[in-house]
Amino acid sequence: MKLVTFGERRLFLGDEAADALTRYAATLAARGAADTVTLNVIGSDGHAVAATLVLNQGVALIAESAAYSFDEPDNSDAVAYMVQETGVQRARSSNTLTQQEVDEYRDFFGDI
Template identity: 40%
Template sequence: MKQLKYSEKAVLVGDDAADALIHYARVISDHGGADTVTLRVINPNGNTVEATFLLTASTVMMVESTSSDLEPPLNSEAVQDLRRRIDVIVRPAQLEPESSWAEDSLKDSDIM
């Protein structure tokens, strides 16, 4: 379990979700983008709630370990989505070069 500090508020979240969120925030910042991410967190009142984080180049966020014995909220789908978003930005899909119309017509012709 880790404590995530964002916009003068601290919440608890599982290690994998906290690590994925801070990594995605860095990637977003490095590429000049912005995005929102919703995670299930434990708020200061001890309730499990959904929290939405706005990530930009100016986002101030800190993640630190805790000694909490609470069970972390489930965020496995959100963590997978964050990893996918990171991959899309860091490893963009390679486009195949388009063949010219002349090459296509030669392939389809009966001349050969």
């Protein structure tokens, strides 16, 4: 279980979801992108709620370990989405060439 501070709110979230959230938020920020993610969380009052978080460059997000005995909320769909979108965002900024681009380069410049 992790305690996530998002702006002025403190939310309890499962380890896997908190880790996926921090990686996704960092990836979006590095690329100047934004998205929203809805997660099942435990609020600071101990109640289970769905929280929609806006992730962008200006987000202040901290995830720290927490020794609480809450049952982790199910966020399997949200985790799958964040992991997938983290990969998509990273691939968009990749400088790798497609095979077609390599072939066109070779056709124009020849083998170097």
